[in-house]
Amino acid sequence: MSKLLFFGCACLCLFGFHTRTADYRVEVLDEAVPADAVSEQIAAQLSPTGLRIIRGSSRKLCDIWLCQRWELPQESTASDEVVYPFTPGQLIGVVRYNNKGSDFRDQDIAKGVYTLRYAHQPVDGDHVGTSPTRDFLLLVKASSDKTTETVDYDALVEQSADAAEATHPAHLMLRRVGSDATTPSMRHDEEHDWWSVRCEGHAKQGDATKTLPLELVVVGYADE
Secondary structure (H helix, E strand, O other): OOHHHHHHHHHHHHHHHHHHHOOEEEEEEOOOOOOOOOOHHHHOOEOOOEEEEEEOOOEEEEEEEEEOOEEOOOOOOOOOOOOOOOOOOOEEEEEEEOOOEEOOOOOEEOOEEEEEEEEEOOOOOOOOOOOOOOEEEEEEEOOOOOOOOOOOHHHHHHHHHHHHOOOOOOEEEEEOOOOOOOOOEEEEEOOOOEEEEEEEEEEEEOOEEEEEEEEEEEEOOOOO
16 A cells, blocks of 8 residues: 555544544433532422433533423514523533633533523623524523522623623523434534533423423534
């Protein structure tokens, strides 16, 4: 075999190995959120099992625990831009980063535990074209967020910016879930190189309780 051909084969092997190890998968995490990581009030609202996002064969990215049930407003605010029926500031769940991560703005997220609260992207001209929806989850350090009550927008933004140790809040984008999606599962958007986890929880709206699927981008960031 010529040196050139050998070099080309070696490059292909390395490229293939890199692609495989860069893939992400999700598995059910059969354990509750650590009792010392969140307040008793929040812990009581979370599902007793979670989801673990894994890179490659074994590198843990993050663990997610959703609330056992979300209370929804009587009237839905869903539209082409706002997909999810949550109330801004509402607690959606908790995430634990097992190593340093990053948010949808490519800001560093330190290893640790954070609450996830729903928010709408502002319509202010600064965010045009950065995401297909205005639905986001803002991260707040669990050590400073101890209530299950809805949090005021300005206070939430300030607390979330502190989580990113920046002036901009730490946030993950919610996407519209396809009708053919299975949960839990991962989806790779090759155009943007976004990896999102598809999962589901239970929601109560009036007297009706239903299953509500979510799709959350956990790897990747906006093109700005």
